[in-house]
Amino acid sequence: MxxxxxxxxxxxxxxxxxxxxxxxxxxxxxxxxAMGGFxxxxxxxxxxxxxxxxxxxDTLETARKRHHDAIDGVVIEPMREQVHATxxxxxxxxxxxxYLALATNPHMPVAEIERVCDAIVAHGEILSSAIVTGMFxxxxxxxxxxxxxxxxxxxxxxxxxxxxxxxxxxxFANLDSGVHVAQGFISRDxxxxxxxxxxxxxxxxxxxxxxxxxxxxxxxxxTDVDGFMTADPxxxxxxxxxxxxxxxxxxxxxxxxxxxxxxxTIAPVAMKHIPVWxxxxxxxxxxxxxxxxx
Ligand code: ADP
Ligand code: ASP
Ligand code: MG
Numbered sequence: 001m002x003x004x005x006x007x008x009x010x011x012x013x014x015x016x017x018x019x020x021x022x023x024x025x026x027x028x029x030x031x032x033x034a035m036g037g038f039x040x041x042x043x044x045x046x047x048x049x050x051x052x053x054x055x056x057x058d059t060l061e062t063a064r065k066r067h068h069d070a071i072d073g074v075v076i077e078p079m080r081e082q083v084h085a086t087x088x089x090x091x092x093x094x095x096x097x098x099y100l101a102l103a104t105n106p107h108m109p110v111a112e113i114e115r116v117c118d119a120i121v122a123h124g125e126i127l128s129s130a131i132v133t134g135m136f137x138x139x140x141x142x143x144x145x146x147x148x149x150x151x152x153x154x155x156x157x158x159x160x161x162x163x164x165x166x167x168x169x170x171x172f173a174n175l176d177s178g179v180h181v182a183q184g185f186i187s188r189d190x191x192x193x194x195x196x197x198x199x200x201x202x203x204x205x206x207x208x209x210x211x212x213x214x215x216x217x218x219x220x221x222x223t224d225v226d227g228f229m230t231a232d233p234x235x236x237x238x239x240x241x242x243x244x245x246x247x248x249x250x251x252x253x254x255x256x257x258x259x260x261x262x263x264x265t266i267a268p269v270a271m272k273h274i275p276v277w278x279x280x281x282x283x284x285x286x287x288x289x290x291x292x293x294x
Contacts, residue, residue, distance in 0.1 A: 002031040002184060002207035006224040007281035008128045009036030011073035016281050018074065018135050020222065021179055029172070029180045029214070031207040032132050034124025035070070038063060039185075039200070042095075042124055046117045049102035056099055064091050067127055075134035083134040087127055095123055119195045125183035125203070133181040140178040144206060147171045148187035150196045159198070159209065160190045168213045175214065182210065201262040208276075212268040219269050220277045221261060227289035228253070228260055228278045242289055250276070250291045266291070 001021065007013050021028055034042075041063060045056035067087045075083050098120050102113065122145070133139035147167035150157040172180070184203020187196045198205045204221055211219040225233055227241035228250065245253075247270035254263040260278060269276055270293075279288035 001028055001220045001222060002203055003033065003132075003222045003281060004203065004224070005033045005036035005039070007222050008032050008034075008132060011070055013281055014070060014074045014131070014135065016284065017132065017222070020281065020284050021136070026217065027175050027177065027180070029175065029182065029210060029216070030132060031182050031184045031203060031210065032125060032128050033184050033203040035066065035128050038066075038124045038128075039121060042121050043117070045099060046102065046120055049099045050113065052103050052106075054103055056103075057096065060091060060095060060099070064088070067131065070131050071134070075131060076137060079134040079139075083130050086130045090123055090127060095120060115194055118197060121197060122183075122186040122195045125185050129181050129183045133179075136179040136181075138178040140180045142171060142180060142182040144183040144186050145188050145195060148198070148206065148209070149190040150187045150198070151190050156199070157189070157196055159187070159205075163190050164209065165213050168210065172210075172214055182206070198264075199262070201259065202264075204262040204265040208265040208269050211274055212272050215272070216274055218275045218277060220279055221265075222279050222281045223260060224280065224282060225260065225278075226280045226283055226286040228258070228291070232259065241286075243287060245289060245291050246294055247276075247291055 003017050007017055021030060041059055045059055048056035064087065068084060071080060071083050071087065098116050102108065102116060125144070129141065133141045147164060149160040149163040149167065151160045184206040185197050187198060188194065189196050207221070208219055227243070228245060229239040229241050231239040233239045247266050250261065251263070251266045254261050254266060273293055276291040277288050280286050
């Protein structure tokens with residue numbers, strides 16, 4: 001079950017997520033995005049820091065408060081203190097030093113700047129997943145940096161399926177009990193170990209990769225619309241939900257820009273014939289869309 005940025009972006013939506021997950025009878029692996037808008041903020045702060053604009057640290061404090069408020073609203077009592085401390089630790093001991101390094105080092109080589117910004121942007125999912133894990137008494141944390149592996153290619157980077165499969169099978173050897181929580185989007189370079197990612201919107205792809213490698217019964221993409229629609233409802237208010245589609249139809253619409261699913265998501269699950277559901281975290285009783293072979 002993958003929950004996107006808006007689905008983990010507020011106390012209201014996180015409480016919906018909790019109810020949706022708790023209603024499941026079978027073992028669940030939850031894959032989360034960063035809190036809505038936070039990935040953009042982390043990247044905008046990278047730009048600011050490179051311009052020596054230290055006001056990016058103010059934005060960071062606003063983000064810290066947003067995460068702490070969410071913890072107070074949703075994390076179960078025995079876990080709360082620990083999750084607060086985790087958020088502060090990542091902000092104070094990791095994000096701040098990275099931003100200060102960017103702001104105070106005018107001669108940083110471009111490759112190093114890219115490496116630092118990739119490390120920074122991974123924090124969105126790291127922080128949101130700490131909150132989501134802390135919502136469940138039986139929450140089991142996973143760290144996608146430990147098993148998602150990428151290699152460089154002409155277009156940037158791609159998943160190393162073989163190495164990822166080996167590591168995923170080790171990390172998820174026991175999925176029988178508990179609510180397992182993993183970060184979307186983030187990965188490491190197989191050779192250097194540097195933090196990398198699967199591209200903007202890539203959490204859908206993480207969920208599809210894990211569903212494929214773990215032979216999931218289904219992949220559920222929980223988002224902020226009632227399903228895969230005939231067009232983007234933001235620009236086409238008359239768009240309607242498509243109840244059922246084939247993988248080929250979904251792939252075609254994603255390739256044409258339907259942002260609801262990140263395009264690389266479809267192929268791996270299609271190969272394993274795993275049904276994909278698109279459902280609305282804010283309206284869970286809506287039937288949604290199912291994507292199948294035919
Ligand atoms: P998430 O953060 O859950 O991954 P996204 O913003 O990436 O959510 O994707 C959901 C958004 O995709 C919707 O809010 C909607 O505006 C947009 N969208 C674009 N095309 C479509 C489509 N054909 N069907 C549904 N949503 C679409
Ligand atoms: N947080 C990342 C992004 O905003 C990945 C995702 O949400 O799928 O692009
Ligand atoms: Mg998305």
